[in-house]
Amino acid sequence: MAKKFPKLSGKLILAPMHEVTNIAFRIMCKKYGASLVSTELLSANALSREATSSLKLALTDKEEKPVVVQLFSQNTDSIVKAAKLLERKFDIIDFNFGCPSKKIMSQGSGGALLKRKNKIGEIVRELTSSVDIPVTVKIRLGVDKKNINVIEVAKICEENGASAIIVHARTVDQGYSGKADWSQIKKVKENVKIPVIGNGDVFSAKDAEKMLGETGCDYIMIGRGSIGNPFIFKQIGEYLKTGKVIEQTKEEKINDYFQYIELTKRFDIFSIKDAKLKAQEFTKGIPGCSKLRQELNKVKTWEEIKKLVELI
């Protein structure tokens, strides 16, 4: 029997994103109303060896709960070992069956697994029978246009105990290009009983409303739309409740950036590289942001970065 996917406080979930969804960013998204947040994909192989760098990425805090840890690997023993190591810290374990990165695919992990139905069944079965918390899967439509198998894969995951299915409505070889095909999310929803989380190309409140209406999905997962813009969760949440689109002022955006930086310091993950990148992302769209980008290239210290952002 699958463990029940928890009833979330709202419809919106933060997508796992490599080098984006660290603990500081997750807390910001939570503050703005994301009902569930996720770590980036973490190597189950490295975690099963208790590698320090991976354990650092598996840092969590009660402020962000409920929180998901996403794992990738092709080695079932490592996956189970990593899941057992983390199940007391996290609320849900998500497994990645869709990452298109060459490095991960070449190890036979991520999107490469979508070709191996027996292996998918084995991983989900072993995971769900080894831990006491819900296990979800994040899948794509198939490896490429000629091999769309999302419904079959979704059913295999459900039969083997998955608690919910996240569908990023692109094929693996599409990467992030082209348009997400939401009609496939609808088909998955019609073919499984567990909750379906729709993902792909939700950048605005209207997109969110449209995805819910067109696909009947239970929840929406937002990735790129939240980069430098955790406020998107409040904007969409408000719109779904009231039909009104609220906007953020320049000062509020800058304030969010400084709050994010404070959190990175609090959790000891601050870096100059990240502070510069996030300065660009959080100020995107503000007049003067392209000049800021050039100026950031010239500076080296946090004090200098701070001064530049304050001046924008």
Ligand SMILES: Cc1cc2nc3c(=O)[nH]c(=O)nc-3n(C[C@H](O)[C@H](O)[C@H](O)COP(=O)(O)O)c2cc1C
């Ligand atoms: C920078 C970046 C990093 C990502 N890292 C991950 C990851 O670690 N695990 C994962 O399952 N998907 C990852 N994704 C994919 C997103 O979770 C999401 O499925 C995809 O971006 C589509 O959603 P969107 O259109 O809302 O961005 C990443 C995407 C981006 C842009």
